[in-house]
Amino acid sequence: MEGQAxxxxxxxxxxxxxxxxxxxxSLDWLAFLVAGFILAFxxxxxxxxxxxxxxxxxxxxxxxxxxxxGPNRWGPFGLLQPIADVVKFxxxxxxxxxxxxxxxxxxxxxxxxxTGFLVFALIPLGSNDWLSRLNIGLVFIIAVTSVNTLAIxxxxxxxxxxxxxxxxxxxxxxxxxxxVPMALAIAAVALxxxxxxxxxxxxxxxxxxxxxxxxxxxxxVAAASAEMSRTPFDLIESESELGSGYHTEYSGMKFALxxxxxxxxxxxxxxxxxxxxxxxxxxxxxxPGQVWFILKALVVLCALLWFRATWPRLRVxxxxxxxxxxxxxxxLLNLFAVxxxxxxxxxPVTGALTDSDMWAMxxxxxxxxxxxxLAVSRMFARKQLQRPLPKPSPLANMGAEAE
Amino acid sequence: MAIRTEPxxxxxxxxxxxxxxxxxxxVTFDGExxxxxxxxxxxxxxxxxxxxxxxxxxxxxxxxxxxxxxxAMTNNLAYVRAxxxxxGIEVPERAKYLRVISSELQRIASHLIATGFLLQELGAFxxxxxxxxRERERILELFEMLCGARITVSYMRPGGVLQDAPEDFWPxxxxxxxxxxxxxxxxxxxxxSNEIVLARTKDVGVLTAEKAINASVTGPMLRAxxxxxxxxxxxxxxxxxxxxxxxxxxxxxDTYDRYLVRVQEMRQSLRIIEQCVxxxxxxxxxxxTAYFIRPPVGDAYGAVESPKGELGFYLVxxxxxxxxRCKIRSPSFINLTVLRDLLAGWKMADLIIIFxxxxxxxxxxxx
Numbered sequence: 001m002e003g004q005a006x007x008x009x010x011x012x013x014x015x016x017x018x019x020x021x022x023x024x025x026s027l028d029w030l031a032f033l034v035a036g037f038i039l040a041f042x043x044x045x046x047x048x049x050x051x052x053x054x055x056x057x058x059x060x061x062x063x064x065x066x067x068x069x070g071p072n073r074w075g076p077f078g079l080l081q082p083i084a085d086v087v088k089f090x091x092x093x094x095x096x097x098x099x100x101x102x103x104x105x106x107x108x109x110x111x112x113x114x115t116g117f118l119v120f121a122l123i124p125l126g127s128n129d130w131l132s133r134l135n136i137g138l139v140f141i142i143a144v145t146s147v148n149t150l151a152i153x154x155x156x157x158x159x160x161x162x163x164x165x166x167x168x169x170x171x172x173x174x175x176x177x178x179x180v181p182m183a184l185a186i187a188a189v190a191l192x193x194x195x196x197x198x199x200x201x202x203x204x205x206x207x208x209x210x211x212x213x214x215x216x217x218x219x220x221v222a223a224a225s226a227e228m229s230r231t232p233f234d235l236i237e238s239e240s241e242l243g244s245g246y247h248t249e250y251s252g253m254k255f256a257l258x259x260x261x262x263x264x265x266x267x268x269x270x271x272x273x274x275x276x277x278x279x280x281x282x283x284x285x286x287x288p289g290q291v292w293f294i295l296k297a298l299v300v301l302c303a304l305l306w307f308r309a310t311w312p313r314l315r316v317x318x319x320x321x322x323x324x325x326x327x328x329x330x331x332l333l334n335l336f337a338v339x340x341x342x343x344x345x346x347x348p349v350t351g352a353l354t355d356s357d358m359w360a361m362x363x364x365x366x367x368x369x370x371x372x373x374l375a376v377s378r379m380f381a382r383k384q385l386q387r388p389l390p391k392p393s394p395l396a397n398m399g400a401e402a403e
Numbered sequence: 404m405a406i407r408t409e410p411x412x413x414x415x416x417x418x419x420x421x422x423x424x425x426x427x428x429x430v431t432f433d434g435e436x437x438x439x440x441x442x443x444x445x446x447x448x449x450x451x452x453x454x455x456x457x458x459x460x461x462x463x464x465x466x467x468x469x470x471x472x473x474x475a476m477t478n479n480l481a482y483v484r485a486x487x488x489x490x491g492i493e494v495p496e497r498a499k500y501l502r503v504i505s506s507e508l509q510r511i512a513s514h515l516i517a518t519g520f521l522l523q524e525l526g527a528f529x530x531x532x533x534x535x536x537r538e539r540e541r542i543l544e545l546f547e548m549l550c551g552a553r554i555t556v557s558y559m560r561p562g563g564v565l566q567d568a569p570e571d572f573w574p575x576x577x578x579x580x581x582x583x584x585x586x587x588x589x590x591x592x593x594x595x596s597n598e599i600v601l602a603r604t605k606d607v608g609v610l611t612a613e614k615a616i617n618a619s620v621t622g623p624m625l626r627a628x629x630x631x632x633x634x635x636x637x638x639x640x641x642x643x644x645x646x647x648x649x650x651x652x653x654x655x656x657d658t659y660d661r662y663l664v665r666v667q668e669m670r671q672s673l674r675i676i677e678q679c680v681x682x683x684x685x686x687x688x689x690x691x692t693a694y695f696i697r698p699p700v701g702d703a704y705g706a707v708e709s710p711k712g713e714l715g716f717y718l719v720x721x722x723x724x725x726x727x728r729c730k731i732r733s734p735s736f737i738n739l740t741v742l743r744d745l746l747a748g749w750k751m752a753d754l755i756i757i758f759x760x761x762x763x764x765x766x767x768x769x770x
Contacts, residue, residue, distance in 0.1 A: 238752070312603065316750065390653055393612040393630045
């Protein structure tokens with residue numbers, strides 16, 4: 001089913017085997033440790049370097065969206081801009097406000113960044129990724145992304161700044177709310193792939209789940225863009241209201257860590273979407289799986305960037321409404337539909353789902369999604385456009401010329 | 404057990420991304436809800452009125468540029484109107500048309516800024532703002548042709564304008580007038596029926612007509628409440644009585660109406676410019692005046708409909724070469740007086756957009 005395994009990616013067993021061969025039997029533990037460090041190093045640097053490139057890409061692309069140039073001074077096409085940014089951040093004074101809780105203040109950016117790395121470790125970039133075979137991968141992802149909330153609250157609370165506090169309070173309310181539909185959307189994926197490991201989710205994903213359950217895909221993308229707090233859900237930072245929200249008081253490298261984590265978020269989200277809904281590294285032809293994976297993630301990344309460049313922000317109560325009155329019932333509906341379909345369609349003996357079962361599910365789910373979207377837009381959208389016609393107030397007194 | 408809560412007082416500004424400069428709002432919040440607002444002015448006070456007393460009547464024109472620095476043309480116009488009334492100076496026909504054309508261009512530019520920043524404050528990450536600035540740039544290029552400056556134009560003089568428009572101004576103006584409607588269509592297509600914009604601005608920050616009139620609010624803010632009051636029609640100055648245009652009004656006076664009124668006013672301004680280009684005669688652009696204008700003892704009030712509202716200059720002359728007193732009725736400042744009523748009870752995010760939709764410029768508020 002897996003076909004030819006492509007050698008690359010975070011191949012822990014390969015690295016371990018190499019060091020194990022070099023060392024005597026009694027030093028197995030050392031080889032294990034060294035391989036582990038190399039793996040951690042690779043994961044962290046892969047993510048940090050791709051984030052650096054992504055910051056450049058995002059700023060250039062936003063420039064194009066906004067009919068301006070974007071960074072173009074440092075290096076060809078401004079490619080060295082991330083390096084210049086880092087140098088600037090490192091040379092800034094690292095300030096801690098007077099009344100701040102110093103330890104929590106310092107810890108917050110570290111916690112914030114660490115969660116990103118932890119989640120990224122579980123993404124199967126190729127068919128021989130070892131860490132992604134963790135058998136509770138999906139639960140792990142849900143659990144670790146919730147730690148974000150804590151980091152934001154730590155930063156906001158310890159800063160002893162009212163704007164930071166506003167941002168943190170909003171953040172806690174919003175992130176906790178959006179975790180529910182996100183987890184329910186992931187639960188539907190787990191049901192359909194009959195696995196909790198990100199690796200098996202991909203191997204069992206003969207048909208991309210985006211086609212099988214479009215509603216779950218929509219819910220996940222909406223909830224995930226709230227989780228990474230970008231427009232239209234960027235009320236944690238909401239530059240025009242709070243200055244910069246929970247990290248108002250941060251400067252220097254601590255601020256750089258927050259920026260890193262914030263730019264990491266879209267990469268991680270698009271990787272998760274590519275894994276859960278776009279069948280990960282699966283592809284056709286001689287092109288290696290990693291390339292397929294990166295391509296799929298890039299498409300999602302560009303879509304997220306497009307959202308960011310286009311939409312205004314919602315108000316805090318509207319965002320909560322959208323989570324609890326919109327996404328939450330929809331995700332329950334989706335979970336119920338998927339579970340029922342699986343119960344009816346699966347092989348009664350082995351419990352396996354064939355490709356044709358998947359396509360049947362896709363047909364039903366697309367119908368459900370269409371009906372739901374139509375109903376929702378009928379219910380909410382039309383009402384918004386109804387306005388009284390303007391009529392001149394009787395208080396108007398512009399003389400005979402008034403029309 | 405009830406959890407004890409207490410209101411939080413936050414200083415929005417003077418350093419804040421959404422205060423349009425250095426404005427300060429001392430806001431008391433109950434959670435996210437605004438309980439009370441206390442505006443604090445004066446961070447950009449430069450003493451324009453006092454400075455005007457020590458300059459000749461022509462020199463004061465440069466001071467007026469710096470009042471509402473995104474609509475210098477209308478500031479110039481309001482001031483020179485007051486001086487012309489005071490000293491009884493006649494203005495040649497061609498100059499009148501040039502004045503109207505440049506002030507209407509300025510009105511479009513100013514409304515573009517208002518719309519762009521409103522969207523920026525709604526949280527759209529700079530995209531609408533940049534779109535608006537792109538078009539404003541074309542207007543500023545026209546100003547550069549007219550007088551060599553883009554923002555602080557000082558184009559108008561008592562008795563006329565600085566200089567005639569160069570030959571290549573007219574084709575460029577034609578091109579802009581032709582291209583602008585499509586651009587406004589594009590802007591409206593992106594914003595007017597956008598779900599999020601509607602959800603955020605509809606029924607938010609409603610100002611009633613009674614309250615607006617009682618607070619002597621003018622400009623798009625007043626017209627959004629449904630009051631059809633526009634000095635260009637109520638007290639036609641220059642050549643506004645010779646051109647046809649409508650005064651757009653809003654339905655209920657919410658933030659969305661203020662946006663709509665501004666967009667429609669841009670269309671009307673284009674109409675005015677089109678007609679002016681057809682009607683403009685050849686001739687002088689400036690009547691002969693003394694370099695040091697010495698108006699007779701007396702006073703005069705000249706007002707125009709600036710993009711923000713009624714901008715008026717009240718000048719008192721003691722017969723000397725400088726005004727004895729120069730009082731500026733700035734629409735931004737007076738429109739702010741309803742701020743506390745408008746903001747109380749709304750959420751923090753609404754506060755920002757309601758404040759943004761009043762479209763103030765701090766140079767004019769503090770003077």
